[in-house]
Amino acid sequence: MTNERRVLVHADSDALAASITARFLTKTVDLLDELDRVNVVLEGGRVAIKILAAINASPARDSVDWSRVHFWWGDERWLPAGDPERNEVKAREALLDHIDIPAANIHTCASSGGTLDLDAAAAAYADELAANADGDSGLPRFDITFLGVGPDGHTASLFPDRPEVLEREATVVAVRNSPKPPPERISLTRSAINSSQRIWVALSGADKASVLGLALAGAAYTEVPIAGMKGRKRTVFFVDSDAASEVPENLIARSY
Numbered sequence: 001m002t003n004e005r006r007v008l009v010h011a012d013s014d015a016l017a018a019s020i021t022a023r024f025l026t027k028t029v030d031l032l033d034e035l036d037r038v039n040v041v042l043e044g045g046r047v048a049i050k051i052l053a054a055i056n057a058s059p060a061r062d063s064v065d066w067s068r069v070h071f072w073w074g075d076e077r078w079l080p081a082g083d084p085e086r087n088e089v090k091a092r093e094a095l096l097d098h099i100d101i102p103a104a105n106i107h108t109c110a111s112s113g114g115t116l117d118l119d120a121a122a123a124a125y126a127d128e129l130a131a132n133a134d135g136d137s138g139l140p141r142f143d144i145t146f147l148g149v150g151p152d153g154h155t156a157s158l159f160p161d162r163p164e165v166l167e168r169e170a171t172v173v174a175v176r177n178s179p180k181p182p183p184e185r186i187s188l189t190r191s192a193i194n195s196s197q198r199i200w201v202a203l204s205g206a207d208k209a210s211v212l213g214l215a216l217a218g219a220a221y222t223e224v225p226i227a228g229m230k231g232r233k234r235t236v237f238f239v240d241s242d243a244a245s246e247v248p249e250n251l252i253a254r255s256y
């Protein structure tokens, strides 16, 4: 097993979504043969939601025993419950509301407008992670973590040149003054993300090409946060041809 990064290039975002869907369903079924439960970390980017919709539409969707799959979020936007811009709401609409999964398996971050303020909500999410921890890590064993990337290189809600990207102790941070709306967010930290067994990064579109090139060329993660994300077993970049235009040819695995 290698933990090298691989880049899989697809013709377009539809092909990308189909490929990651097939891989996700197969890997989850295989993991459930070995493990009592599988923990999956979701994100809220445009391509991520397209992938969840593709999983929902797949004829193989119900080959997964969803009662043994737990969903977490790499980040959440600090918005009222039910707000269509919440990552959780988008994921529910695309997939989670359509599968046979116990509510307790869906581990959301709190919403704004409730009893918790932003810091307390981040602490509550860290407590929920710790209550499901693998050993004394404070974190579940994240079997598959989906990440997206903004044109500025942010991933989850870790933005360039911000203190949150440097956090080493906490598993979860409250984010304020995000350069991308909404300004307040909750995010896993880099070390929490990098505890994942597998990180699957999805990028689509020409506006992601430059940052993908920088990340693969070894940019500092403080400036390009996605550059600092690496799963314990594998890190795979699922990209479309527009996003791949600045990836060195020798890094591309043309298996799709």
Ligand SMILES: O=C1O[C@H](COP(=O)(O)O)[C@@H](O)[C@H](O)[C@H]1O
Binding pocket: 043, 044, 045, 046, 047, 048, 075, 076, 077, 087, 147, 148, 149, 150, 151, 154, 155, 156, 157, 180
């Ligand atoms: O705000 C966010 O943005 C990133 C990237 O989103 P995209 O639409 O540009 O792909 C996403 O991964 C993150 O979860 C989300 O909160």
